[in-house]
Amino acid sequence: MAACLRPLFLAIISLLMISSLTRSSEGAGIAVYWGQNGNEVSLEGACRSGYYDYVNIAFLVSFGSGQTPELNLAGHCIPSPCTFLSSEIEVCQSLGIKVLLSLGGGSPGTGRGPILASPEDARNVAAYLWNNYLGGQSSSRPLGDAILDGIDFDIELGSNLYWDDLARALSGYSTPERKVYLSAAPQCPIPDHYLDTAIKTGLFDYVWVQFYNNPPCQYTSGDPSKLFASWDQWAPYPGVNKLFLGLPADPQAAYSGGYIPPEVLISQILPVVQSYPNYGGVMLWSTFYDQNYSRAIRPYVNGDPLTYTTKSVKKSHAVA
Template sequence: MATKTLLILSILVAFSLFRPSEACGISTYWGQNGNEGTLLQACQSGYYQFINVAFLIDFGCGITPRMNLAGHCDPPSGTCRGLITEIQACQNLGIKMLLSLGGSAGTYGLCSTEDANQVAAYLYDTFLSGKSSTGPLGAVALDGIDFDIEYPRSTLYWDDLARALASYSTPEKKVYLSAAPQCPIPDRNLDTAIKTGLFDYVWVQFYNNPPCDYRSGIAGLIDAWNDWSVYLPEGNQLFLGLPAATGAGAGYAPPDVIVSQVLPVIRNSPNYGGVMLWSRFYDTTFSATIQPAVCGNKLHHEDLLISMV
């Protein structure tokens, strides 16, 4: 018994030193196509550990915040507030639910540090606190905020927004932050923000960028991954962002190639977190194919202890 206890303690110490993935898995974006199924269906598929509800497309610089969820519902009329029960059901399944900012359309940006603070207060009150019944999603308490900042009015102050949002974390409820930069380093919009080290998850878009996506070959894709693995601040998890179908983005890599030639290599990175797929609409078979290989033999503390009892 003493030997077994010592073995468990030794392995737990090793886990603490190597910082295994807190929640290794697949992330996706939901909300930009009315034909992708419901949010609850996405969660009940069993494929995802993270879902980004996309997008808040207008905000900052005095602009009235506006959410767009494509054909699912109409935020201004209040019809999206019915999603609160689906969001809660997803959270009960252990899925982290984040609100995604920006995207490729809309009018958004930050004009000053004070503006970033005001946007953070709006985001917390409306989407994170669970207290604003008049918000687009009702009195929802999402788990965090995703920065998909692609075409902002300004590349400045995103680090201030990250700091302001992180300040709302408490011992009882952490505000998770994620970022979706392009794969060329440095990302022109999010580099300064990423360098704060405040992002729990960084799902880099390894697509739509020929120098660092699959069009550069497997070796090129893995080299780009390794560059990010070294570049990312300590404690941030790195995800391989991929298009989930040929029509989802340039640089599509077949899932069997990802399973057999890419994941076995990148899983060895100490900050490896998993895979991000754009998007739920395009993900008809991709996640089902790669899911068994995404985390490989990375065990959680709970799995380890159960297996040793």
């Protein structure tokens, strides 16, 4: 009997392995923000850690409406340009990591926030980003000759107008040879004040929702119900392609809560969110705070097909 069952057992294991590999190829992984603390690991060091699949260089804090574009990378390079990062970006990309430039941020910094004055202004900003950070040409590229993979929208200040126009203009630069990837980092309350219209274009490859600093829709100690209810709303939301769970990597990384201990994330949260077909992974703020968090959760972000079956996950979600 055992000899007869062995081929069947091997076939099942093979299918489970294929399922796991397929999930990984669909892009489930860890995204992180880098650039807002001069004491954090270098960009190359973050990529070589093996924990991240996407790195957002943060932030281009002001642009548009006649403003001189300002790249603020805290203590890494003041002022820009930061052309030494070009070789580090290329190392990250050689490791299969997508590197994006993040627009905006949640701190006022030295500017008045990004403001787009009109659809034409949005198209001009897209041209600036294309020529200075993406596949175009400029004599003054702030990050050097490296070509970034795309643009991240983390708009939390300034105007809430014309971000959809910017997304369309940037998407228009994609070619069959080189895609311009777009991501968005809205707050978890729906609709997001700044990015709702842009997200609904459906042009964003990744939406990493900030489930922190937002008590109505974040995890609180021992109670994931608000987080689950918000995830239920975001998963089918118009324009959301790949949905990521945005979290602080340390309690100190969030001023209004939302931190989830890694053991709780692994045992209670990931089994639920992974059951949704557009689950994309986890986003962390930020490399400075991420001392051991990504290392702890990395093996579980893609899900274990032996443990996280759709049936058992949905049952546990119903109980919660």
